[in-house]
Amino acid sequence: MSYTLTKRTDSEFDVVVESTIAALENEGFGVLCDIDVQKTLKEKLDEDFRSYRILGACNPQLAHQALGEEIELGALLPCNVIIYETDDGSVTVSAVDPEQLVGIADNPALDSVAVEVHERFERVLSAIEADGVN
Template identity: 70%
Template sequence: MDYTIQTSVTGDFDDVVDTTITALEDEGFGVLCDIDIQATLDEKLGEEFRQYRILGACNPPLAYEGLTEEIELGALLPCNVIVYESDDGDVVVSAVDAHRLVGITDNDALDSIGTEVTERFERVLAAVTEELGSASEA
């Protein structure tokens, strides 16, 4: 089951994260949290892990609209975007498919919000690819 949309790019990991955050901002999202999984696993478990960041993205007007319709929607927020090193050395940017995510609520009134967020995330991924180049083009 596909529950994310993604792109794979070449470039410096931190540059990809910065480009992703900028593209999110351009689509009206703020990053509420930035979790560095590599650092967390090293600190908490002493385990090495690839570079991996979870960006908790929120578009306040869309979140407000969704929460007004479905108060329990907060359990699914913020929408996560992940950036990680792939096994072949590229950097993957992957966003939750918000349309599928809100589909679990069985609330048809949220469909348009899920579609809107997914379309914005698709534009974010396109912007990252345009800025950095697709890994398949390298």
């Protein structure tokens, strides 16, 4: 069982990052944090690493609804979307599957929110660079 929703594309890394952010915004998500893993590992460890970004995405309305049902859910927020270069030169975008993530809370009241976020993330991935391959 996979815990992410994933898409691969042959587009340039920076183009995919911008496309992903725009697609998230179109689905009502803001990017609360943007972690450049490559840059951080170089600065902190002097280690080279592939292009790799972690976007912390949040839809305030859905987060508010979910937190109203399960206050501890904040430990799982924001929803992470990762973008990284693969060994073959393509770029992969993976979003946490909210249905899997919320499943650990074992609270059926969260199911509808998880389904909604899942559907929105599917649309985000579909919107990223039409020339990509799933």
